[in-house]
Amino acid sequence: xxxxxxxxxxxxxxxxxxxxxxxxxxxxxxxxxxxxxxxxxxxxxxxxxxxxxxxxxxxxxxxxxxxxxxxxxxxxxxxxxxxxxxxxxxxxxxxxxxxxxxxxxxxxxxxxxxxxxxxxxxxxxxxxxxxxxxxxxxxxxxxxxxxxxxxxxxxxxxxxxxxxxxxxxxxxxxxxxxxxxxxxxxxxxxxxxxxxxxxxxxxxxxxxxxxxx
Ligand SMILES: Nc1nc2c(ncn2[C@@H]2O[C@H](COP(=O)(O)OP(=O)(O)O)[C@@H](O)[C@H]2O)c(=O)[nH]1
Ligand SMILES: [Mg+2]
Numbered sequence: 001x002x003x004x005x006x007x008x009x010x011x012x013x014x015x016x017x018x019x020x021x022x023x024x025x026x027x028x029x030x031x032x033x034x035x036x037x038x039x040x041x042x043x044x045x046x047x048x049x050x051x052x053x054x055x056x057x058x059x060x061x062x063x064x065x066x067x068x069x070x071x072x073x074x075x076x077x078x079x080x081x082x083x084x085x086x087x088x089x090x091x092x093x094x095x096x097x098x099x100x101x102x103x104x105x106x107x108x109x110x111x112x113x114x115x116x117x118x119x120x121x122x123x124x125x126x127x128x129x130x131x132x133x134x135x136x137x138x139x140x141x142x143x144x145x146x147x148x149x150x151x152x153x154x155x156x157x158x159x160x161x162x163x164x165x166x167x168x169x170x171x172x173x174x175x176x177x178x179x180x181x182x183x184x185x186x187x188x189x190x191x192x193x194x195x196x197x198x199x200x201x202x203x204x205x206x207x208x209x210x211x212x213x
Contacts, residue, residue: 003061005049008190009171010081011164012063014103015088016096020123023154024032024088026060028164033154050165059192060168077120079110083170083180083188086163088121091151092130097122104145114188116166118147119167126153 013021027033029046029139046062063082087103089096100120107116120142122133135151142149148166152159174180182189 005057005192007056007172007175007192008059008061009083009168010061010063010189011084011086011167012078012082013065013086013088015108015121016090016093016099019088019090019093019096020154021086021088022064024086024121024123024152024160024163025064027154027157027160029062033157035155048164049174050168052165052168056172058168058172059166062164073166076110079107079116080114081187082111082116084117084119084167086121086167087118087145088123089146090124091122091133092124092127094132097133097141100141101145102187117167117171117182118144118145118182119163119170120147120149121163122149122151124153125151125158126156148168 004124013025015021022108023033025046030045042062046064047059048062049057049059051057063078065078085107087100089100091097120138122135124140138151139149148170150159150166153165154160171180171189180189182191
């Protein structure tokens, strides 16, 4: 049963509209894909747990930016309360690739003095014939930004799990090294240990108890 977690990481998806952010999330959390994604229907966040090493389960809270992709329309707290981000572009859409630097700059500025861990995602790799961005130039951008690069397809379920796992692992390693830590008033990383491991139901009760004060 999927009830215990030691840490929760809050991760956001960034990138232009229609690059495939919601499709990536649906594939990763529900295992489904639809060619007729409706941009107006979406949930705020998705969740899935990963066992990052034996006995260490990390709950990922994955936030979608449905309808807010217009540059600078996303609120600062949305960035600030996240520990990781997938910078997504569409391999068949040159403009979406050119905007990656803008997304990266926008977010990095807002989370200062803290840092966000990113992974660059070239998405829709199944549409190889329509490719407008080479792997080489995407890798060069990733190197310039100091992040990993991965090509994914939600349609063919290629590299989707792997991309989320790699990002999670990077955050986890930085946390183990003490470079990222849970802080009061910050939702990026939460620890399930509070002397004991809380079950979700207990957490709920705990929150309700606090609210009555
Ligand atoms: N060929 C292909 N199309 C995709 C893939 N992922 C998403 N799409 C399509 O791209 C369009 C936009 O996807 P969506 O997830 O809504 O993008 P968002 O606006 O970034 O959330 C939809 O028609 C999807 O079906 C993929 O991996 N391959
Ligand atoms: Mg969407």
